[in-house]
Amino acid sequence: MNSHFIVIGAGLSGLNIARKINDLKLGSVEVLEKSRGVGGRMATRRTLDTKFDHGAQFYRLKEDITKLHQSWKQNGISHQWFVSNLGDHWCASSGMTSLAKSLAENLQINLLKEIRTIRYENKMWKIISRDNEEWLCNNLIISSPTPQTVNLLNELSTESVIDSNLFSELKKISYTKALIALITLEEDFILNDSGYCEFEAGQFFSISDQKRKGVSNIPAFTVTMSAEFSESEFENSEELILHKILEIFKSDYPKAKIKNAELKKWRYCRPQTQINKLFLEIAPGLFLIGDAFGGSSLLGAVRSSEALGNYLTERHESKLD
Numbered sequence: 001m002n003s004h005f006i007v008i009g010a011g012l013s014g015l016n017i018a019r020k021i022n023d024l025k026l027g028s029v030e031v032l033e034k035s036r037g038v039g040g041r042m043a044t045r046r047t048l049d050t051k052f053d054h055g056a057q058f059y060r061l062k063e064d065i066t067k068l069h070q071s072w073k074q075n076g077i078s079h080q081w082f083v084s085n086l087g088d089h090w091c092a093s094s095g096m097t098s099l100a101k102s103l104a105e106n107l108q109i110n111l112l113k114e115i116r117t118i119r120y121e122n123k124m125w126k127i128i129s130r131d132n133e134e135w136l137c138n139n140l141i142i143s144s145p146t147p148q149t150v151n152l153l154n155e156l157s158t159e160s161v162i163d164s165n166l167f168s169e170l171k172k173i174s175y176t177k178a179l180i181a182l183i184t185l186e187e188d189f190i191l192n193d194s195g196y197c198e199f200e201a202g203q204f205f206s207i208s209d210q211k212r213k214g215v216s217n218i219p220a221f222t223v224t225m226s227a228e229f230s231e232s233e234f235e236n237s238e239e240l241i242l243h244k245i246l247e248i249f250k251s252d253y254p255k256a257k258i259k260n261a262e263l264k265k266w267r268y269c270r271p272q273t274q275i276n277k278l279f280l281e282i283a284p285g286l287f288l289i290g291d292a293f294g295g296s297s298l299l300g301a302v303r304s305s306e307a308l309g310n311y312l313t314e315r316h317e318s319k320l321d
Helices: 012-023 063-074 097-104 146-158 164-171 227-233 238-252 298-320
Strands: 002-008 029-032 044-047 050-053 078-084 087-092 108-110 115-121 124-129 134-142 175-185 196-198 204-209 220-225 258-271 280-283 286-288
Touching: 002 012, 002 124, 012 029, 012 097, 012 298, 029 134, 050 220, 063 078, 063 087, 063 097, 063 298, 115 146, 134 146, 146 164, 146 258, 164 280, 175 227, 175 238, 220 227, 220 238, 227 238, 227 258, 238 258
Parallel strands: 002 029, 002 134, 029 108, 134 286
Antiparallel strands: 044 050, 078 087, 115 124, 124 134, 175 220, 175 258, 196 204, 204 220, 280 286
């Protein structure tokens, strides 16, 4: 299979750059995603008789995301959740995954394609999956979390295909982990005026009221633990981790009556450091994008992919002149 562009990763940055390439007719584009669905950390899960967002809870309305926001709003996918001193916060009643799914429409996306090897042969990029499927492309865009990208590029680094200095910088990037409890309650419980609370200190990072934001039809909270708690507990048994989270939650919110709970884990949550560029061309036609470049948020993912989209557009137009 041969394409002008292949994108590895169907998170927000990967979907956005694929959509731009397709809409601007820069060439054929195909997306390879190792999981069962699109969205990456824009993740919505049906469980415990309801739905939860267990990754990104919202996007803040900023200039970088204006075009996507207008499309989501006009199509009735997103709605305003709350306004705070940090900005105007929007979410999706069907869950944050629905925003990603809207970007994926009309794109060629292959799910459950875990990539094993990347090679550079005859000025083409060859991508080989764990199931020994192969793809060829002129331009390869990798949007996965940087540690996963480093693992994919290790073989190329020994063959002097990629820029060794840039690769050394990539290897320095680490991510925080996240442990999340999905909790249903026996009855409504008012967290605060907005239904969202972010903590500057302590063992919680954030608590999000899923019913208040319109995702759940019953009282339900997504409880995301702090980076410190998540790092220290991540390798423990899921039963023990969930027990500890629920004990902390009960202690801080004794009036909230827990009905059921489930644990979710993110090994790569937020980059602790970033590359001082919005994207990298680490070898001819090999581009890296994502939150390690644009910033550790949905806005950062959009910022990075938009910058690469602008670069590819300019490159395409210069070839036509």
